[in-house]
Amino acid sequence: MSGARIEVIERNCKGCSICVEFCPKNVLEMDVFLVTAPRPEDCIKCMQCELLCPDFAIKVHDE
Amino acid sequence: MAYDYESSIRPGKLPHIWCPGCGHGIVMKGLIRAMDTCELDRKNTAIVSGIGCASRLPGYLDACTLHTAHGRAAAFATGVKMAKPGMNVICVGGDGDGTAIGGNHFIHACRRNIDLTYVIMNNYIYGMTGGQFSPCTPTGMLASTTPYGNPDPVFDISKLAIGAGATFVARTTAMHPRQIDKLITQGIKHKGMAIIEVLDDCPTSYGRRNKFRSVIDMMKRLKDNAVPVKAAAKMTPEQLEGKFLTGVLYHDTELPEYCEQYEALTKKAQNA
């Protein structure tokens, strides 16, 4: 089953775009300096974005 | 699902000071997961560092932390471990801190095989001070102090550690987050000196000067050039050109650990 709730902690995000680049399902996008998750239904919960974010700024929740 | 890092971080400390895309944050998360896996009691765990961007890491962690003098993490950690052998002692720091000014302390802690876990973040440069070359800056690359290219050969940190006597030596990269916590976990469980070298990126002081287009470029380089030790065994030297080995590079469970040896010596002297 795919789909997840992606939480971005805006206070911590520095806009490096690592999460966007290495998401295998193109769930995430940069909105200038901040990451957004316009396609959460495509998420396969591989956790790459959360594991690779250097800034504790993105979390993948079940749902 | 989402990992609880916050319980391990001192309240109000985020966002951290590291630059956008700096790999040190990825390493810190791996360390937190490893400490959780090993169920380390934070009151009985010392995180010790020297000076540098990497060495800022202990300040974020809710544990017993020591931010010491440049290059002296291994020396202070040795002192802590000798005074309290029951404590878990973890060193963290950079390539400059650990192998330039602190090179001596690093090799002698390895030689003693004292029970420390040392996570060394190798971003090939002195990040904090604006990009002077370190013993790990690849030959030919640019640093503020090598404007025509670095003429020096490099230290391979893992090989240095093995040569100096460390009994658990492993390497991974900031692009292999699950391997970071797996190797640190193994290092913590190992009785003796454990070195975990994490190849890392410094977009600000190294990447920009060396014409990496972006932090993504640097991360792709780490991802594409990592070769697991098992796979490397089947490859020719030509195929391994420009690559680096990842995984457990050396593990010796036989060699005696220093604190135990020292305690035995103390008993012997007391009974003499």
Ligand SMILES: Cc1ncc(C[n+]2csc(CCOP(=O)(O)OP(=O)(O)O)c2C)c(N)n1
């Ligand atoms: C005795 C002393 N000499 C020099 C310095 C300046 N200094 C601060 S950090 C640093 C290098 C840090 O490099 P590294 O350990 O690789 O950490 P990074 O910033 O790359 O993470 C230097 C030379 C200092 N603080 N103290």
Ligand code: SF4
């Ligand atoms: S968990 Fe994986 S698929 Fe989902 S957003 Fe993160 S990187 Fe993309």
Ligand code: SF4
């Ligand atoms: S990896 Fe983290 S800091 Fe970088 S853009 Fe994504 S959420 Fe923001």
Ligand code: SF4
């Ligand atoms: S200068 Fe380099 S090492 Fe220091 S925080 Fe910035 S990117 Fe990281």
Ligand SMILES: [Mg+2]
């Ligand atoms: Mg460095």
